[in-house]
Amino acid sequence: MPSGPGPHPVLVLAPGVSYHLRMPLMARVAATLREHGIAVYRFNWRYLAAEPKGQPSADLSVELAELQAVIALARSDARIRSDGIVVAGKSMGSVVASRAFEADASLAGAVLLTPLVSQVEPGRSDSTSTAELHYGSLQAEQRPTLLVSGDRDPYCDTRQLHRFAASSTPALRVAVVGGDHGFAMPGLEGEAAEIARDRSHELVARLVSDFMSNAFR
Numbered sequence: 001m002p003s004g005p006g007p008h009p010v011l012v013l014a015p016g017v018s019y020h021l022r023m024p025l026m027a028r029v030a031a032t033l034r035e036h037g038i039a040v041y042r043f044n045w046r047y048l049a050a051e052p053k054g055q056p057s058a059d060l061s062v063e064l065a066e067l068q069a070v071i072a073l074a075r076s077d078a079r080i081r082s083d084g085i086v087v088a089g090k091s092m093g094s095v096v097a098s099r100a101f102e103a104d105a106s107l108a109g110a111v112l113l114t115p116l117v118s119q120v121e122p123g124r125s126d127s128t129s130t131a132e133l134h135y136g137s138l139q140a141e142q143r144p145t146l147l148v149s150g151d152r153d154p155y156c157d158t159r160q161l162h163r164f165a166a167s168s169t170p171a172l173r174v175a176v177v178g179g180d181h182g183f184a185m186p187g188l189e190g191e192a193a194e195i196a197r198d199r200s201h202e203l204v205a206r207l208v209s210d211f212m213s214n215a216f217r
Contacts, residue, residue, distance in 0.1 A: 001079060002037045009084030009212055010039040010074050011111065014067050014093030017056060020044050025090065025113070025183060025201050032205035038212050041074050056092065063096045064103075071100065071107070084108055086212060091116060091155070091181065095134045101145075102137040109144040109215055111208055114181050117149070117164060118157035127157050131164035139168040146211045147172070148204055150179035152186055173211070177203045 002008050011033055015021055021042040030040040045063055047054030056063055071087060074080050086109040089097030094112035101110040116134055118127040138145055147165070149156040158176050165174045179185055183200035184193060 001039050002034050004037070006039075006079035007081040007084075008037060008039040008079060009086070009108075010041060010080045011086050011088050011208070011212065012041045012067070012071050012074055013043075014063075014070075014087075014089035014097050015042075015044055015048070016089075016091035016093050016114075018048070019090050019093075019182070020048055024197070025204065028198075028201040029113075029205045029208055032202070032209050033212065036209045036213060038209065039074075039080060041070055043070050060092075060096055060099070063092075064099050067093075067096050067100050068104070071104070082106075086111060088113065088208070090114055098135050098138060101141075101143075107143070109211075110138070110146070111211065112145070112147045113204065113208075114149055114153055114156060114183075115147050115161075116155050117161045118155060120154060127154075127160070129157075129160040129164070131160060135164070138172055139164075142169060142171050144211070144215045145172045146175065146208065148175045148177065148207055150181065150183050150200070151176050152179060153181045155181055175204075175207050177207075 021044050026042055033040050085107055087097045087100050087107050088111035090113045094115045097110055101107055117131045119130050120127045149161055165172055177200050179200045185196040188196055
């Protein structure tokens, strides 16, 4: 929560399959947004806390209900602007966030980090698009939406990402930064790898902060 009484805009940030709330990108986004007066609600899927660790539900309906519960929690907080709630998700969490966004017209916007836009077929070097399957409802959406991907993400072919954006309304925005599915730079090791990853994480955090600031403040 930022300093001051608020009310503050808020980003409700869903994790990936195993990319939990304390992973570097999640922490960097939360810290940067807080510095700019934007609250962040982070959480973990219930299955991540199970012993032994569980798996997502087959149709993601359990995860959708969990995300909607966190959105309701944010909405009930007097420090939060009811007209400034943005839903977000990383990887699988972006699929769940897109469904929550479609189902709730009161949400102000959506941020999808490393969306699952493409799938590599076994035995093939190219990929097929899964953008419409996971995010088809966004194509006619008039509320602001931001998709952020790495330029070397095997789950998000940037050519397919840009084609999807071109067939959507102008409310859908795309940003591509350096890195793979975790915004790490393939081929680098040690300190150089950490520096490159942290640089990309900081850029992603600034992109999300600018999106929130320009659209909802």
